[in-house]
Amino acid sequence: DSGVTQTPKHLITATGQRVTLRCSPRSGDLSVYWYQQSLDQGLQFLIQYYNGEERAKGNILERFSAQQFPDLHSELNLSSLELGDSALYFCASSVRTEPTYEQYFGPGTRLTVT
């Protein structure tokens, strides 16, 4: 158990819909990262937050957005869903942003768009 929690574990929804994925980082970790893992694209970095502020964007679509709240939990919002958005979405957290600090990954949310 990494200490990072993600809800829900599974999500099935239809095209065009909007969903919200939730992540609670490890206690004390200020940085949260979102990743997408799909068969087509592999594992890709989406976005990073540090202490409530967006720090970096990766390959995140404009239909996707995220935020980190004052209690440090984070939500990833996916809208106008397409079949290709079906993937595992991971959240990770670390104390700080430097690579010398280990990232801890949550168990993921499996999103299926039908």
Place this chain on the structure above:
Amino acid sequence: AQSVTQLGSHVSVSEGALVLLRCNYSSSVPPYLFWYVQYPNQGLQLLLKYTSAATLVKGINGFEAEFKKSETSFHLTKPSAHMSDAAEYFCAVTSQGGYQKVTFGTGTKLQVIP
């Protein structure tokens, strides 16, 4: 720009045999390199990381990797495979700029044959 190439999407070894998973990187700046393991239906777990200290890095579960700048390689090894090592392994690279620039390899699934 940075990239990672993992040679062999599937590797099979006999229990007790040497495990060798190959990773070559490309980076225009000094890299930080990581190996992660992913067990079925779980998130990624850090095995080990290279952050410009010792070139031979020891990780958890008996794994180690050697950073070879001349060969731009960071291969993962374990002297004796256990059944519990069966999983998918990801090599990743980032720069000192932080995790937001992390690039993952396509993964290698390790099968351990009894």
